[in-house]
Amino acid sequence: MKLVKIFLLSFFLFQISEKNIAQDTTNLVKELEKESFDNKPGYTTGTFMSTRIVNGQSVENLPAHVLDVRISHRFGPIRKGIYNFFGLDYSAFNVRIGFDYGITNNFMVGVGHSGWQKTYDGFFKLKLLRQSNGAVKVPVTVSFVPTFAINTVKPGDQSFDHTSIPPDAEVKMSDRLSYVLQLLIGRKFSEGLSLQLMPTFIHGDAVSFDHFKNGEYKRDIFAVGIGARQKITKKMSVTAEYYYQLPDAEATIAGNVFAAGIDIGTGGHVFQLHFTNALGLTEKAFITETLKHGLISGTRFGFNISRVFQLGKKHKDTDWKKN
Amino acid sequence: MILLFILTVININTRAQVYFTKNGNISFFSRASLENISADNNQVISVLNTTTGSLQFSLLNSAFHFPKAKMEEDFNEDYMESNKYPKSTFKGVITDIGDISSLKDGSYPVNVKGDLMIHGVTKNITAPGTITIRDGKISAESTFKVLLKDYNISIPSIVINKIAENIEVTVNCIYEKK
Numbered sequence: 001m002k003l004v005k006i007f008l009l010s011f012f013l014f015q016i017s018e019k020n021i022a023q024d025t026t027n028l029v030k031e032l033e034k035e036s037f038d039n040k041p042g043y044t045t046g047t048f049m050s051t052r053i054v055n056g057q058s059v060e061n062l063p064a065h066v067l068d069v070r071i072s073h074r075f076g077p078i079r080k081g082i083y084n085f086f087g088l089d090y091s092a093f094n095v096r097i098g099f100d101y102g103i104t105n106n107f108m109v110g111v112g113h114s115g116w117q118k119t120y121d122g123f124f125k126l127k128l129l130r131q132s133n134g135a136v137k138v139p140v141t142v143s144f145v146p147t148f149a150i151n152t153v154k155p156g157d158q159s160f161d162h163t164s165i166p167p168d169a170e171v172k173m174s175d176r177l178s179y180v181l182q183l184l185i186g187r188k189f190s191e192g193l194s195l196q197l198m199p200t201f202i203h204g205d206a207v208s209f210d211h212f213k214n215g216e217y218k219r220d221i222f223a224v225g226i227g228a229r230q231k232i233t234k235k236m237s238v239t240a241e242y243y244y245q246l247p248d249a250e251a252t253i254a255g256n257v258f259a260a261g262i263d264i265g266t267g268g269h270v271f272q273l274h275f276t277n278a279l280g281l282t283e284k285a286f287i288t289e290t291l292k293h294g295l296i297s298g299t300r301f302g303f304n305i306s307r308v309f310q311l312g313k314k315h316k317d318t319d320w321k322k323n
Numbered sequence: 324m325i326l327l328f329i330l331t332v333i334n335i336n337t338r339a340q341v342y343f344t345k346n347g348n349i350s351f352f353s354r355a356s357l358e359n360i361s362a363d364n365n366q367v368i369s370v371l372n373t374t375t376g377s378l379q380f381s382l383l384n385s386a387f388h389f390p391k392a393k394m395e396e397d398f399n400e401d402y403m404e405s406n407k408y409p410k411s412t413f414k415g416v417i418t419d420i421g422d423i424s425s426l427k428d429g430s431y432p433v434n435v436k437g438d439l440m441i442h443g444v445t446k447n448i449t450a451p452g453t454i455t456i457r458d459g460k461i462s463a464e465s466t467f468k469v470l471l472k473d474y475n476i477s478i479p480s481i482v483i484n485k486i487a488e489n490i491e492v493t494v495n496c497i498y499e500k501k
Contacts, residue, residue: 025370025377026414028343028501032368036345037383037410046400063392102392133406191406234401235479266481268393310391 042134047141047188048196050270050306051100051108051125053227054241054259055278055286059141059186059196061127062102065312070098070112071305072281077298087300096281101311106130114281117163117208121282123147131187143184147283151176151208165207175206180283182225191231198225200243202284209289211251221249221288229263237263239274243287255292261302272304340373340424340500342461347496349382351469353487360394360486362387369496371461376420378435378463380413380494402476402486408443423454430455435465441474452494465494 048058051068062068076090084090098112098121106127113120129142156167165171180203186196200223204211211218225243232238240260250256261274277299278286291297347367353360366386370379384405389395399405415437417423422431436449452465469490471478478486 025341025372025379028341028370029368029379029381032343032345032370033381033410036366036368037381040383040385042409044406045396063396066392191404233479235481264481267397267485308393310393 039135041130041132041136044131044133044141044188047131047186047194048227048229048239049237049263049265050272050304052272052304052306053196053229053239054261054272054274054304055257055276055281056198056225056227056241056243056283057123057125057143057145057182057184058227058229059127059143059184061106061125061143062100062108062308064102064104065310066102067309067311068100068102068110069307069309070096070100072096072098072114072302073304074116074276074279074281074302075300077296077300078275079298093296093300094279094281112282114285116279116281117285118152119149119208119282119285120152121147121149123283140185140187143186145180145182145184147180147182149178149180149205149282149284151178151205153207163208171207178205178208178284179203180287182283186227193231194229196225196227198227198243200225200283200287202288204284204288208285209251210253211288213248213250213252218249218251221251222246223287225287232262235265239263239272245288251288253292253294254288255290255297257286257290268308270304270306272306274302275299276302340426342371342373342498343501344369344496344498347380347494349380349495350493351387352491352493354491355485355487357484358486360389362389362394362398364388367494367496369463369498371417371463371498373420373424373426373461376417376423378413378415378417378437382411383409384411385409401479402471403442408441410440411442412440414438414440417452417454423456426456426459428456428458439469441469442476444474446473459500461498463494463496463498467492 048060051060051062052058074094076084076087076093078086094114094116096112096114098110100108100110102108109124111122123145125143125145127143129138131141132138153165155165155169155171158164181201183199184196186194188194202221204219223243223245227241230238242258244256257278259274259276261272264271278290279296280286280289345368346365347369348365349367350363364382364387368381384403385399415435417433418436419433431454433452433454434449435452438445439448450465450467452463455462469492471488
């Protein structure tokens with residue numbers, strides 16, 4: 001009797017473990033997934049389609065070893081109507097050719113030249129925080145972007161495409177230099193919608209613009225920008241951007257800059273087509289030097305073309321190597 | 324009597340032939356008129372039970388690495404939607420496990436049948452493969468095709484010449500004993 005009991009018990013145990021074997025693979029996979037997958041930070045990607053929303057910077061960085069050649073055009077104001085073919089007759093009012101490069105996945109640099117005010121500019125963008133929803137939870141991506149620019153227009157040059165400097169003016173180097181410090185705080189709220197806030201400090205140069213406000217000369221200006229992206233299809237998004245200058249610093253003749261457009265991605269290229277009232281293509285120019293009135297002010301058509309090239313080996317995510 | 328009990332328990336233990344890997348390799352290849360694209364994932368989890376033939380794979384889509392960073396971004400953003408569907412899995416059986424359970428050295432052609440889940444869509448598939456046993460070490464290889472349409476992965480017309488409709492998937496895993 002006892003023998004039978006033990007035999008039955010053993011048999012029963014055996015049955016259970018047979019079942020467990022089949023169950024084993026599933027349980028073991030779950031166990032291994034927990035070990036290997038669940039400790040991944042789960043970074044959010046694709047908050048914006050490009051490193052620029054329209055005029056200004058987005059929280060997107062170029063991946064390591066990627067070169068981005070960017071060509072931006074701004075045409076004349078469309079308000080003159082069909083006679084000027086809605087601004088396109090002015091040909092390009094301002095063109096910027098720029099080269100950006102990703103040194104690491106979180107650090108990129110860029111240089112460029114714009115025709116308007118013969119300006120050279122350079123910036124770097126450092127990602128301080130990455131939105132993530134995995135083992136680490138961070139609600140926003142935060143980047144720091146300082147931009148430096150230099151106006152190289154010669155005194156006495158009266159060409160139409162820049163603010164002229166009197167021929168006898170003595171212009172120091174420090175009068176030509178400007179810089180902009182920006183903090184970008186971006187969040188991808190859903191697959192389609194991303195928003196970004198940009199607290200900005202601008203130190204303007206002395207030759208590009210009349211930064212007068214109530215008889216006072218103000219070259220230090222604070223502004224807050226807001227940007228948005230809404231995907232329509234996988235390869236197309238609607239974008240919008242607005243910078244608000246704090247009223248006590250905003251120059252009398254300057255307005256706030258807005259922009260709205262679409263992004264079209266094709267794999268290697270991004271085409272950004274838009275309308276904006278800005279003529280400038282560097283931060284200090286479009287945020288603080290957008291004219292309210294005058295011949296060249298008003299809403300205009302513009303586009304940016306971005307083409308990325310992979311140079312050298314792709315930077316591998318080191319997180320993966322640790323496991 | 325106790326001996327019988329112990330023997331049965333031992334018997335159970337020796338029967339549980341479970342092998343696993345945490346760094347299996349799965350790669351895929353897309354051949355299109357304008358571009359050839361390949362990607363590699365070296366963080367594949369796989370578990371194989373040589374007694375029952377039960378075979379499972381699990382991987383994170385974001386762990387596929389591409390030669391170009393832009394491709395990787397598009398793969399996760401536009402095609403796999405890795406935020407929504409982080410994992411791809413396979414759960415099936417080796418239908419002709421017979422020879423393998425003996426664990427004798429050799430190379431065994433096998434057929435695998437089961438459920439492949441990609442992009443949130445599960446399809447029953449069969450694929451040929453080879454299991455190689457050498458000095459008690461088990462490795463598995465397989466190559467099969469995946470039709471993107473089957474898994475609701477659509478290719479925007481703007482990149483239709485850059486991405487193949489039929490993707491060749493290659494599996495390469497070396498297992499260790501649990």
